[in-house]
Amino acid sequence: MEDGTELRFDHGAPYFTVSNDEVARVVSGWEARGLVAEWKAMFACFDREAGKFTDFEKEGTIKKYVGVPGMNSICKSLCLEDGVVAKFGVTIGRMDWIQDRSSWLLASLDGRDLGHFDYVVATDKNIASPRFSGLTGRPPPLDLSLLPQLSMMIQDIPVRPCFALMLAFSEPLTKVPVQGFSFNNSDYLSWAFCDSSKPGRAHVPLNSQSWVLHSTAEYASKVINNIGPRKPSADALAKVAEELLKEFQATGLNIPQPIFMKAHRWGSAFPAIAISGDDKCVWDKSMKLAICGDFCTSPSVEGAVLSGMRGASKILWCLNFPSGL
Numbered sequence: 001m002e003d004g005t006e007l008r009f010d011h012g013a014p015y016f017t018v019s020n021d022e023v024a025r026v027v028s029g030w031e032a033r034g035l036v037a038e039w040k041a042m043f044a045c046f047d048r049e050a051g052k053f054t055d056f057e058k059e060g061t062i063k064k065y066v067g068v069p070g071m072n073s074i075c076k077s078l079c080l081e082d083g084v085v086a087k088f089g090v091t092i093g094r095m096d097w098i099q100d101r102s103s104w105l106l107a108s109l110d111g112r113d114l115g116h117f118d119y120v121v122a123t124d125k126n127i128a129s130p131r132f133s134g135l136t137g138r139p140p141p142l143d144l145s146l147l148p149q150l151s152m153m154i155q156d157i158p159v160r161p162c163f164a165l166m167l168a169f170s171e172p173l174t175k176v177p178v179q180g181f182s183f184n185n186s187d188y189l190s191w192a193f194c195d196s197s198k199p200g201r202a203h204v205p206l207n208s209q210s211w212v213l214h215s216t217a218e219y220a221s222k223v224i225n226n227i228g229p230r231k232p233s234a235d236a237l238a239k240v241a242e243e244l245l246k247e248f249q250a251t252g253l254n255i256p257q258p259i260f261m262k263a264h265r266w267g268s269a270f271p272a273i274a275i276s277g278d279d280k281c282v283w284d285k286s287m288k289l290a291i292c293g294d295f296c297t298s299p300s301v302e303g304a305v306l307s308g309m310r311g312a313s314k315i316l317w318c319l320n321f322p323s324g325l
């Protein structure tokens with residue numbers, strides 16, 4: 001905030017659930033290490049036309065997990081595993097397959113050589129999509145003429161965008177009886193989550209409450225069609241913030257002016273399809289390339305974890321049996 005107070009929000013996935021046994025085993029390991037915890041939140045639906053809450057879901061109906069102290073705790077801990085060297089602030093701009101070295105040569109968006117790699121796990125749904133060019137002005141990193149058999153699958157995965165609005169209030173929203181709610185009959189908002197009600201979140205400033213709102217995909221598409229695919233300007237984001245706040249306040253739930261608000265655009269928030277079926281990832285053994293992510297399975301943290309596990313098992317198999325038993 002302007003006075004130097006630091007606020008933290010989960011501006012992406014607010015929480016996740018688990019139904020797959022393989023993922024459940026991994027998540028209980030994270031829970032035992034304190035990386036994730038159950039969010040005992042009550043959810044409901046708010047009907048914007050009727051002006052009331054419906055469909056109260058009882059606490060515990062489905063276990064909701066959150067990272068502690070933030071959703072990024074899981075990725076942070078993976079970066080600290082033995083032997084992992086994590087580099088931040090580098091976008092892969094180009095991947096060249098060097099046949100005689102049987103390795104990938106990677107380069108950053110600004111053309112810097114990042115070295116040779118025996119295996120690559122690519123997690124960007126736009127890795128071969130014109131959307132990458134719309135955003136960066138550069139060709140997408142993966143040249144699909146190298147892997148023609150994959151082109152139908154990965155060249156233009158349809159996505160649904162979303163704007164997230166981070167809000168802090170100096171006092172709790174006492175008229176809201178739940179910690180999360182979806183919207184019915186709103187053209188602007190799809191979800192609202194009380195971020196500060198999650199376990200392990202510091203309430204800064206004291207007694208304040210923070211919320212994250214998600215726009216509808218239709219609203220986000222309309223805005224992005226108007227402003228174009230490039231990073232939105234501060235003015236464009238401020239306008240989105242005003243519009244989403246106005247809709248939140250129009251609920252009649254006594255929503256005061258926030259002490260902080262900031263909008264974030266997720267241009268490719270949710271894949272609209274799953275490209276890998278039962279394989280759960282795209283794997284090319286000859287080029288030692290795994291393409292993993294929620295777009296391979298389902299648009300969720302659980303889907304991304306499962307896809308990553310499948311990609312890892314393909315690579316482990318090749319490392320254990322290099323001659324390909």
Ligand SMILES: Cc1cc2nc3c(=O)[nH]c(=O)nc-3n(C[C@H](O)[C@H](O)[C@H](O)COP(=O)(O)OP(=O)(O)OC[C@H]3O[C@@H](n4cnc5c(N)ncnc54)[C@H](O)[C@@H]3O)c2cc1C
Nearest residue numbers: 012013015016091092123124266269293294299300301304
């Ligand atoms: C607003 C919102 C709400 C959501 N709500 C939920 C929810 O309630 N429950 C749930 O389970 N899931 C939810 N999700 C979905 C969940 O966040 C995703 O399914 C999950 O993060 C996908 O993981 P991933 O690893 O496939 O992709 P990502 O999380 O997108 O990770 C891909 C990574 O690759 C990096 N990357 C991409 N391109 C490059 C490049 N060229 N060079 C270098 N790095 C690159 C990115 O920076 C990123 O770190 C939500 C997502 C959003 C945006």
